[in-house]
Amino acid sequence: MHYVKAKGILSSKNGMNLYRGCSHGCIYCDSRSSCYHMEHAFEDIEVKENAVELLAYALKHKRKKCMIATGSMTDPYIPLEMEIGNVRKALALILEYGFGFTAITKSDRILRDLDLLQQINEKTKCVVQMTLTTYEEALCRKIEPNVCTTRKRFAVLKRLRDAGIPTVVWLSPVLPYLNDTEANISGILDLCAEAGVYGVICFGMGLTLREGNRAYFYKQLDRLFPGLKELYMEKYADQYVIESPNSRRLMQLFHETCSARHMVHQNEQIFTYLQTFEEKGSAEQLTLWNFTL
Numbered sequence: 001m002h003y004v005k006a007k008g009i010l011s012s013k014n015g016m017n018l019y020r021g022c023s024h025g026c027i028y029c030d031s032r033s034s035c036y037h038m039e040h041a042f043e044d045i046e047v048k049e050n051a052v053e054l055l056a057y058a059l060k061h062k063r064k065k066c067m068i069a070t071g072s073m074t075d076p077y078i079p080l081e082m083e084i085g086n087v088r089k090a091l092a093l094i095l096e097y098g099f100g101f102t103a104i105t106k107s108d109r110i111l112r113d114l115d116l117l118q119q120i121n122e123k124t125k126c127v128v129q130m131t132l133t134t135y136e137e138a139l140c141r142k143i144e145p146n147v148c149t150t151r152k153r154f155a156v157l158k159r160l161r162d163a164g165i166p167t168v169v170w171l172s173p174v175l176p177y178l179n180d181t182e183a184n185i186s187g188i189l190d191l192c193a194e195a196g197v198y199g200v201i202c203f204g205m206g207l208t209l210r211e212g213n214r215a216y217f218y219k220q221l222d223r224l225f226p227g228l229k230e231l232y233m234e235k236y237a238d239q240y241v242i243e244s245p246n247s248r249r250l251m252q253l254f255h256e257t258c259s260a261r262h263m264v265h266q267n268e269q270i271f272t273y274l275q276t277f278e279e280k281g282s283a284e285q286l287t288l289w290n291f292t293l
Helices: 051-061 086-097 108-123 137-143 150-162 182-194 213-224 228-236 247-260 267-275 282-292
Strands: 002-004 046-048 067-070 100-105 126-132 167-171 199-201 206-208 241-243
Touching: 046 051, 051 086, 067 086, 067 267, 086 100, 086 108, 100 108, 108 126, 108 150, 126 150, 126 182, 126 267, 137 150, 137 213, 150 167, 150 182, 167 182, 167 267, 182 247, 199 247, 199 267, 213 228
Parallel strands: 002 046, 067 100, 100 126, 126 167, 167 199
Antiparallel strands: 206 241
């Protein structure tokens, strides 16, 4: 862990990353890619020591309320968050200034902040996005070794459902010859339906590899699945998009299952939902205003 002074905290699309780097150890992580210009070891978490102050200033001076998002580059609920608490401090500010919130995570640590998530959702809108990759627990422990398994994430989704907080699942990535099976996709979608998720995001049955994360991924394949790296190199060489040989059949299964289980499965529709700020209580206020008139 090391500290830095950040110049800003919100992107042009109102996303924030309070940390850089991650300790979850997912073997496929795109955030390891060289294009992100991380100047330190990926597991050496960079903490933006002035992030909370920057966020307070940004929210105070924003002209229009919006959804604030986190988790696109670094899971906000890495173990270090339980010590530093920047995410919780950020949530308190988002609640105070009346903004909406959405986060992408793989961790059940998000339940620590259930009270704030509920309060934000009662006032505006809060959506939790959870990544699910494998129905099989043993495989999950191999490819995502330092984070809670799929069953615990499923329990989080149900807890959020019961708390009235909407959820979205990322079905990603699908690793050829590892989790690109009908049983895996169907199993994950069954969990999503049981947990009552709003929708499932899927960019295809595959993953992306580029300079930086490709080398790490292949090293982990060698360690965990001997012989699989050579198969990848022979079939995909240096391709950026690594598509499963079963892609067409699995995508058909994905869309048909989501449709039958009443889960939104068009990415654009889900992203529009995630980006749309909603201020609850306005309808009641309008009714009261009309009655008063």
